[in-house]
Amino acid sequence: MNGKISLLLLSLIFLTSTPGVCRLSFQEVHVKAGEMAVLQCPSYRGYSDGDAEVFWTSHTVDEMKLFNMSTSAEQRQMGVLVHGRILVILRASVNHQGNYSCSFRNSSRRSWISLKVYTAQSRECEQMNQSSKECYTEEYCKLYCPEKNVPFNTLNITRSSITWQKEGGSSPKDGYFPSVKKEDSGIYTCTRSYLYDGQIYNMTSTVRLDVQPSKITKKAVIISPKNNQAFDVDLDSTVVIDCKAVTSSDTDELFWLSGDSFVETNSSLPVFYNYTWVNNTEEINMTASLVFRQVSEEDLSKNYTCKLQSDYETNFVTITLKQNETFIPPVIISPKNNQEFDVDLDSTVVIDCKAVTSSDTDELFWLSGDSFVETNSSLPVFYNYTWVNNTEEINMTASLVFRRVSEEDLSKNYTCKLQSDYETNFVTITLKQNEPFIPPVIISPKNNQEFDVDLDSTVVIDCKAVTSSDIDELFWLSGDSFVETNSSLPVFYNYTCVNNTEEINMTASLVFRQVSEEDLSKNYTCKLQSDYKTSFVTITLNQKAVSHLAMGLCIFLAVLMVLTVAIYTMFKCNIIIWLRNSLGCYHRAPDRETASFEDSLLNRNSRRP
Template sequence: MFVYILVPDGQPLAIKCSLEKSLKSGDYNLTWYKVGNQTAVPRDKLSRIHQQKNLIWFLPAMLEDSGDYECVIRNLTSCKKMFTKVTVFERIDGLCLNEKFAVEEVIFTLSSAKVVCPHLDHFRNAKNFQPVRWYKDCQLLEGKRFTFTNRDLIIFNVTVHDRGNYTCETTYTYNGKQYNISRDISLTVEAKHSPLPPQILFPKDKGVIEVELGAALSLKCQARLGIKKQPIAVVTWDVDNIPVKYSDFSRFHEETHFFEGREQEYYRETTLHITEIRKEDLQTNFTCVAVNEMHNTKATVTLQLKAQLGLPNVILIVGSLVLLVAIAVSVMLYQSFRVDIVLLYREIFQPYSVKDDGKIYDAYVIYPKSHTNEANFVEYFVYQIMPDILENKCGYKLCIYGRDIYPGEDTASAIEKRMQKSRRLIILLTCQLINCKEHAYDQHIALYNALIQNDTKVILLEMETIGTYEKLQESLRFIVKRQGTIKWKEQHTVHPQSSNSKFWKQVRYHMPRTLRSSYSANTG
């Protein structure tokens, strides 16, 4: 017979010969040997490995001590031997436990269970033996569910969640030297067989299942019957109170299997296969029956034909589809004609007065100033076309530098005040504005109001093709990325412009509301 013992290197170990239990009282001699060595283990207490009374002591055990040991018991009539296999493994610094060399223990889910710290029988009665500390997965065990005896751990209300790796630790002093003792335990928790009142998980009692005539059908019944495999466990189907296996219907047959769930709960599932649904099945009760050694329970279901799609349902579905299509088309039309719709709404429902916001101008116009005496289209656009369209025809009031800032005024102060009194900022983007190294003061103030104070909306008019906008200053690029630009694509002409062109509709869309009275006065 072999006994297997695991111990970390550098820790003490004492082994008792278990053959002593089988001997009757009387004279006998017990001697320990290491297998392969004919010399008995010395009885000198100063020797690291020695025999004391009938125990073999390792103080401490070292890696080279691994091997087989035998205790030989001789009396007047016989000689008996017992072998003990000792494995001394290396304790790695910083590793709180070594799963590879853990002692395996098994307990069951009970009200309480005991976990033993192994190979401490011959230490616990010593005066220098300290109480044992217990850890689970390297965390100190605490709480009302755990209590500790001299060397054992008691766990109350044991569940499968208590499985895992445990470590017990203590110290032992011998000849003035203190030794650390630790044992690693791999704990398995198993549930003992116990029945539970059978519970049918599905189908639900009095359930109704929709079917089609001529089609096949599979009815599943699943029931929980207890903890671990049950000696009596039946889940079956009855057809009008007759078990399927006793019925004459070749269309019906059962298929059964079982499985374990959480907490080792035992489940059984039986599927009733019906190859063809017939009219008489619609007046039939299908009953799932679950039985164990405690009790039995039932759940009955019936079949009914799937609802046919009648005229009211068709009308409802068609109406819903038409409504969805109408909504989708409306959204597409709004996206395509959003500007025209908003402008039409303003024209029809424009109030005769708007709330006084303290502003004087509808927009302040920023454009690149020419440093030559030659006329250019941008200035013509600012001084002629814009006022004609936005002021004369649409009723807006613009503030244009050079026209609405009076001689003698402090330019910087006048620009800042005019912008504060304007509801919008219109910036004309041209190549001249982009390539200008020193940006005009009104441009700086406009971008500050738009980006920092965030109280004035900006309208960007792209008068020339700019390209990728890489040469724009960063603040302008940010505004372009956020809201885009309105591109001027009309011919440079001195002929009167139409306020209903695509370009001017876009500008009007981004402009604030105007007074109907003003608009009417200018268009009437």
């Protein structure tokens, strides 16, 4: 068991550290024995909870695939519920401890979850499931029991109750303190109870409460905008500039000035301001929004001041408006940063670095490590530069050229750099040698192939496949159900794998101990599950029919035997005399009795019709 888990973890480390291999996500879940454990498969871009099938696999002692538990009875028997991205173990035990993996159908990404089950109180388990809360003395304090974001209603699980308990002290009702005290600090354990199928299941978490001395801080400060900030605007456009402030007194005032004159709140004027505020427990958030209906030349010539008038402290910021100019920030469009390019040794490769800017003084060039790549086309590695100046932007291209890709080229980093007075951009790329790829394919049997078998006979059907990935899986299905590898069953399969230098040969042998009528009525599917492509072939069994040639031969032999007996019976005397004469017995004179016997036989024969 430990060897299997170690091998799995080594595989995970290899997959997550090898370039070009899809990186896997990994997470840990800690739970006490007897409590409910919830495993969630991370969602990927392009997949939602309702439109993609999720495959769950447990890598524990049983090595059982959970996604084939199609009935609620099977799930209830194992104490496991599966619903899309959610896997719930109602009462976790050490048998459930191990690694679990999940993946979406047709997705190349697989996520791993390590479930650790503790049979006794563990400091590690407590810390993994612990949150913190800070409150201040003589103030209201509310503890919240953490809960996983799980749609329990879709699993027919009902939330029951929450109980709180403190280590070595009294427990707050519902986690609520009307006026918290310093001695209330400590670790609190909350237990969430859930009802499912008439049974109660629990999940516990701990909350560390830290009660600090009460602090009343007087503050009055403008958060935004910054003093002397200039705002780029378009003439005749509507512009709103928010002045945001934080204070501790509801008597403070926040307003706008135009020069030395007050801006009014009358919304029918060309320039006015709106005022809003939100009174939180510890502070007051104020906003004064300066509104320009249509920005004019006159507005561009004025200064506008946001002022926070407070008995504690007075703050102000002054801003100006500036007409927008057509400006395109310099940016590299392609390639992407840290992009890898698959190449063949000794081949010619050209990689274009494309950028857009608005200044013809900007420069686009390539670096090899920290050294400049030259434009000398006689060198093994060089670059060409072209640019097109459109009305609104300049399109630049620096083409990095490898005459013949070498081993040295594969070991270096190449950086495309856009040097600008406004902002410097760069992207770094690497070259990677192409590796031979063998697409996964099932070689035999053929799809819809029929196999002639005898009832009660032992039959073995090999499904053979070739692939280049050792994480691909080859297995058999009976209808929609998985055929198991348990050799004590009437129908099972054996799996073998041979990893050659360039390819992996896989064989899944479907074994029928004694072919039955039920086996003849089913379809059997060999499936090759791969991140690249999923393949399958379906076969059926047919009962052997009696050969027409064999039946004809049997009839011929029977007729021949009947004719032989009839001929011998009719011509027995003639045959005896012929044999005697043939053996040379004619020279001996027959005695009277013998002659009489022969005459009688001949006479009897002659009388027959």
